[in-house]
Amino acid sequence: DVVLTQSPLSLPVTLGQPASISCxxxxxxxxxxxxxxxxxxxxxxxxxxxxLLYYGSxxxxxxxxRFSGSGSGTEFTLRISGVEAEDVGVYYCMQGTHWPxxxxxxxxxxxx
Amino acid sequence: xxxxxxxxxxxxxxxxxxxxxxxxxGFSFSSYWMTWMRQGPGKGLEWVASMRQDGGExxxxxxxxxxxxxxxxxxxxxxxxxxxxxxxxxxxVYYCVRGRSNMDVWGQGTTVTVS
Numbered sequence: 001d002v003v004l005t006q007s008p009l010s011l012p013v014t015l016g017q018p019a020s021i022s023c024x025x026x027x028x029x030x031x032x033x034x035x036x037x038x039x040x041x042x043x044x045x046x047x048x049x050x051x052l053l054y055y056g057s058x059x060x061x062x063x064x065x066r067f068s069g070s071g072s073g074t075e076f077t078l079r080i081s082g083v084e085a086e087d088v089g090v091y092y093c094m095q096g097t098h099w100p101x102x103x104x105x106x107x108x109x110x111x112x
Numbered sequence: 113x114x115x116x117x118x119x120x121x122x123x124x125x126x127x128x129x130x131x132x133x134x135x136x137x138g139f140s141f142s143s144y145w146m147t148w149m150r151q152g153p154g155k156g157l158e159w160v161a162s163m164r165q166d167g168g169e170x171x172x173x174x175x176x177x178x179x180x181x182x183x184x185x186x187x188x189x190x191x192x193x194x195x196x197x198x199x200x201x202x203x204x205v206y207y208c209v210r211g212r213s214n215m216d217v218w219g220q221g222t223t224v225t226v227s
Contacts, residue, residue, distance in 0.1 A: 031213070035213075037213035037214060039214060039215060041157070041215075043157075048207060048218045048219065048220055048221055049157060049207070049218055050218070051214075051215060051216050051218075054214045054216070055214070060216065090156075092156065092157055094157070094159075094215065096211075096212060096213030096214060096215070097213065099171050100159060100171070100173050100174070101147075101159040101162070101213075102159065103156055103157045103158065103159070104156075105156055106156045106157075
């Protein structure tokens, strides 16, 4: 199974400051069709997960521009350019390239 | 707007069965793979099962193989999860999700408690 390792586990951030979350895969996430199926999800307290980014870096409709994704192969990063209060929650990476589909363990973003 | 609404959760004894349902609206259900995910209390997200548009392919996480069955009725825009031989570790919020590799629409979840 593909193991996704997220870091850090917890990320205290001052409002307006940038934040970065890493997601490392135990094997390449490039599919045989050429796409890289790496998704980032945000889960606010008490809510269902919401997809922020897909194909590693494509932002979903309605997602603020302060969220960006980068990376390829086995190393991916989610960046928030300036954290706002509404960004508090748990962030997960998820790979859709290999069965079984797997998630990272999650990163909790909190305000300092 | 695409929406997914789950139902069927509840309290069940170990060894019991439960059938979850998910009704889709706002998109062409028959055109999409569909997936069940779950989240145990205080835990992270876990993929459970996925099914191709025509039912020709189904995949399961190892821990539920032989106990859970994913199915769908495209005429009713509905997805199902039949859960048998339930265990305490199956206790979770179960989410219905659109997609296979890019999970873009999630339901609000239905809670299953095995105790």
